[in-house]
Amino acid sequence: MANDLKEIIDIVRKCKILLLDIEGTTTSISFVKDKLFPYAEENVKKFLESQWDNEDVKEAVIALRKLALEDQEKKVEGVVAIPGENSSKEDQIEGLVNNVKWQMSSDRKEGALKQLQGLIWKQGYENGEIKGHVYDDVMPALEQWRSVDGQKVYIYSSGSVQAQKLLFGQSLAGDLLKFIDGHFDTAVGAKQEVSSYKAIVEKIGCAAEEILFLTDIVKEAEAAKNAGLYAAVVSREGNAPLPEESANSYPVIKTFSQLTASNKRKTEPQEEQPAKVAKTDINDDVKSSTDSSSSLKEKEVEPVKNDSESKNMEVDDESCR
Numbered sequence: 001m002a003n004d005l006k007e008i009i010d011i012v013r014k015c016k017i018l019l020l021d022i023e024g025t026t027t028s029i030s031f032v033k034d035k036l037f038p039y040a041e042e043n044v045k046k047f048l049e050s051q052w053d054n055e056d057v058k059e060a061v062i063a064l065r066k067l068a069l070e071d072q073e074k075k076v077e078g079v080v081a082i083p084g085e086n087s088s089k090e091d092q093i094e095g096l097v098n099n100v101k102w103q104m105s106s107d108r109k110e111g112a113l114k115q116l117q118g119l120i121w122k123q124g125y126e127n128g129e130i131k132g133h134v135y136d137d138v139m140p141a142l143e144q145w146r147s148v149d150g151q152k153v154y155i156y157s158s159g160s161v162q163a164q165k166l167l168f169g170q171s172l173a174g175d176l177l178k179f180i181d182g183h184f185d186t187a188v189g190a191k192q193e194v195s196s197y198k199a200i201v202e203k204i205g206c207a208a209e210e211i212l213f214l215t216d217i218v219k220e221a222e223a224a225k226n227a228g229l230y231a232a233v234v235s236r237e238g239n240a241p242l243p244e245e246s247a248n249s250y251p252v253i254k255t256f257s258q259l260t261a262s263n264k265r266k267t268e269p270q271e272e273q274p275a276k277v278a279k280t281d282i283n284d285d286v287k288s289s290t291d292s293s294s295s296l297k298e299k300e301v302e303p304v305k306n307d308s309e310s311k312n313m314e315v316d317d318e319s320c321r
């Protein structure tokens with residue numbers, strides 16, 4: 001166990017990039033399922049009626065209509081058709097509402113759905129009905145990771161980039177966007193596809209092995225690992241139980257504080273790190289692999305670069321979409 005813990009600690013220390021999932025990782029599943037999703041479902045009709053002429057809404061409607069046609073073509077079970085543009089506004093909205101509710105009933109992660117959800121949630125954040133949930137250990141971890149030379153933090157979630165910015169910008173812990181260097185959503189691809197992680201590596205402009213991805217979903221960790229990234233699984237209270245074999249394939253952490261206790265700060269000389277690791281008792285908190293060699297690559301990564309060297313890694317938020 002100690003060896004595995006040391007491995008993950010070393011990886012965090014060496015990796016230039018922390019790539020974070022949201023639901024089940026930075027944020028409780030319950031906030032997404034019991035607050036965000038019901039809010040979108042309850043307000044979708046009123047929202048479409050009042051915002052029908054809004055350009056962003058028009059774009060989301062076009063995307064939803066295109067998706068519904070593709071679903072019909074693929075004969076996706078239960079697909080709800082959306083009446084065409086020549087139908088009355090009322091009929092189109094009724095079809096859209098039913099389509100959105102159908103998609104949400106199976107927690108689909110389609111970009112078109114996420115685009116509309118993000119627009120609806122924006123209203124909720126603006127009128128104070130929604131505040132983004134983040135676990136207590138998230139803000140201190142972001143702060144510490146960003147205090148390390150050259151280390152950057154990116155988000156990769158099925159939620160739209162707009163929804164991500166709302167959640168972190170108006171979170172219970174305050175505005176966390178200042179700690180985040182860029183956002184990725186399913187515009188780069190689905191989270192269980194290896195190609196999505198390759199696209200992220202390309203967009204950030206770093207080497208795959210310079211990224212540590214944290215997620216609650218083992219299949220996402222697997223895709224990231226197959227793209228050459230490091231991956232660890234996050235097991236928060238309220239998350240679905242992890243498949244047993246995952247504990248043998250990936251380091252499992254319960255809180256980000258397990259990953260920060262040993263990270264090196266700008267102000268601390270590098271030589272002090274081993275002592276700092278030894279002072280912590282985080283070993284006991286890390287559920288880890290019995291066969292770590294299958295999950296964590298032995299390969300050494302480049303040392304962390306300084307701020308000026310890493311400037312070219314900055315990903316313009318919009319370019320990630």
Ligand SMILES: CSCCC(=O)C(=O)COP(=O)(O)O
Pocket residue numbers: 021022023024032036109114156157158159160163164167191
């Ligand atoms: C940006 S918050 C909304 C979360 C969401 O819609 C979702 O589907 C969560 O997916 P994740 O990839 O963060 O697990």
Ligand SMILES: [Mg+2]
Pocket residue numbers: 021022023024025215216217
């Ligand atoms: Mg998740």
